[in-house]
Amino acid sequence: MPRLFTGLEIPEDVGYALSLKRGGLSGARWIDVENYHITLRFIGDVDHPMAEEVADSLDRLANSMRFDVRLTHLGSFGGDKPRSLYAGIEPSETLNRLQAAQERVLQRAGLPPEGRKFVPHVTLARLRGSTALDVARFIAEAGRFEPLSFPVGRFVLYSSRDSVGGGPYVVEQHYPLAA
Structure with a gap:
C-alpha cells in the first residue's frame, strides 16, 4: 500500500543554501537535503x-500556471513543544490556487478532506526534546535569512515509506505546469 503526497521539488542550489542552516540546535534530527520539498x-x-485514481486526477491540473516560490524566514511548528524547524514561504496566490485545485480533484477522487490548514514550508529538522527557547535562540543566532527564490515548472506525486521523519521520497509522477 503506497503512502503518497504531492509537492514541489527544491532545486539543488536552494537545497544547498538551506543546508547551511544545519547544526547547533539540540534535539534536532536534520532532514537530508535530497528530501527537502x-x-x-x-x-x-x-x-x-x-493510487492510480490519484495519479489520473492530478493530470487535470497540468494546465495550472508556472510561478516562483520565495523562501523568506525560519520558523517552527509546535508552539511550547516545538516538533519541527522549517523555512517559510512568502504568501503566493498562485501556490494557494494550485494547492486548492489539488484538494478539489483529490476529494472528487474519493479522498477525505485534508484536516490541516495549508502552511507552505520546507521542513529542515524534526525536533525532539528542543524547547521553545532553544528554537527561538537558534533562529535569532542564525542571523538574517537571505531570501531564496526559484521558479516552479512542475509539481510531483511522491511516495514514501512508513518511517520516522519520512524519506526517502520517490517521485512517482510529475506534472508540468503551463508557461
Missing part, C-alpha cells in the same frame, strides 16, 4: 486502485 497535499496510505 514543499508538501502541497498529504494523501496517506492508499491501495493501488486509489
Whole structure:
C-alpha cells in the first residue's frame, strides 16, 4: 500500500543554501537535503486502485500556471513543544490556487478532506526534546535569512515509506505546469 503526497521539488542550489542552516540546535534530527520539498497535499496510505485514481486526477491540473516560490524566514511548528524547524514561504496566490485545485480533484477522487490548514514550508529538522527557547535562540543566532527564490515548472506525486521523519521520497509522477 503506497503512502503518497504531492509537492514541489527544491532545486539543488536552494537545497544547498538551506543546508547551511544545519547544526547547533539540540534535539534536532536534520532532514537530508535530497528530501527537502514543499508538501502541497498529504494523501496517506492508499491501495493501488486509489493510487492510480490519484495519479489520473492530478493530470487535470497540468494546465495550472508556472510561478516562483520565495523562501523568506525560519520558523517552527509546535508552539511550547516545538516538533519541527522549517523555512517559510512568502504568501503566493498562485501556490494557494494550485494547492486548492489539488484538494478539489483529490476529494472528487474519493479522498477525505485534508484536516490541516495549508502552511507552505520546507521542513529542515524534526525536533525532539528542543524547547521553545532553544528554537527561538537558534533562529535569532542564525542571523538574517537571505531570501531564496526559484521558479516552479512542475509539481510531483511522491511516495514514501512508513518511517520516522519520512524519506526517502520517490517521485512517482510529475506534472508540468503551463508557461
